[in-house]
Amino acid sequence: MSDDGQDLAEAQRAHWQSAYGDHPGMYGRQPSAPAVHAAAVFRAAGVRDVLELGAGHGRDTLYFAREGFTVQATDFSATGLKQLRAGARQQGVAGRVTTVVHDVRAPLPLPDASVDAVFAHMLLCMALSTEEIHAAVGEVRRVLRSGGIFVYTVRHTGDAHYGAGIPHGDDIFEHGGFAVHFFGRAMVDALADGWRLDEVQPFEEGDLPRRLWRVTQTLPRERA
Template sequence: MSEYGHELAEVQREHWQRTYGGHPGMYGVEPSTPAVHAAAVFRAAGAREVLELGAGQGRDALYFAREGFTVLATDFSPVGLEQLRAAAGAQGVAERVTTKVHDARDPLPLADASVDAVFAHMLLCMALSTREIHALVTEVRRALRPGGFFVYTVRHTGDAHYRAGTGHGDDIWEHGGFAVHFFHRRLVDALAEGWNLREVHAFAEGGLPRRLWRVTQTVPR
């Protein structure tokens, strides 16, 4: 990572720490629509263990646990994960949820071929460079078992905030303090090289609304 990229990453980490600290439960308790979809996909595939990247305060990780999956929830914000653990205890699913502070730029804390499914709701479109995104997806493939599913969502270049606010290069734009890497379709296709690309589903979320893709791909058997 360049010195500038490292500085942006640290600024974003602190921003999320303050945001989670000042707004407990800011996303509510209901799971995201992509998480509900992913749980159905994972269940149909016979998955038992789910890694969630960028779990934040945990509404999706907790949903996976309530649905009977064993969950490893990672995030670079200790504050968010503290709130997740407290909620897991309150909901009676603490035994099915493990948390780990992890920066998506670092290798995943998992052995090769050790997890059934990976979920990431808008983690890949945070303040990550294209090179860092490719490295992360390579790590996801390493950690997944053959036939394992990876479901992720990203904001794309059709979003109203694309090219709004402060530009950081590499299609990263900062608006309201949040830096987002907006995806072109060619990046989705490049990330699927060597995988089986099952679906690229366009959807909208929130009041703006945000424009996203939900991508489903699997490791070949």
């Protein structure tokens, strides 16, 4: 990572820590629409355990746990994960939830082929370079079991904030203190290389509204 990239990463870490500290449970208690969709996909595929990347304060983690999945939740905000653990205790699902403070730029702290599914709502479109995004998806591939499913969402270049705010290069723009890497379709296709790309579904979220893709891709099953 360049010095500029490192500085941006540290600034974003501090910004998210402050955001979760100043606004506990800032995204509410209800799960995101992509999490509801992912749970249905996971259940149909017989998934038992889910790794959630960028879990924040855990609205989707807790939903997965309530739906009966075992969930490992990661985020680089210790403040957000503290709120997640408190929510798990309050909702009676603490036994199905574990948390790890982790920066997605680093290798995942999990063994190879150790989870059935991975979920990441808007994590890959944070202030990550293209190289870092490819490395993160490589780590997802490493920790998924044969036939594992990856559901992720990203803001795309049709979003109203694309090209607005402070430019950081590599299609990253900072608006309101939050830096976003906006995806073109070529990026989605490149990240699916070697996978089965099951779905690229456009949707909107929030008041702007944010414009996103929901992507589902599956690892090929290894032949015996």
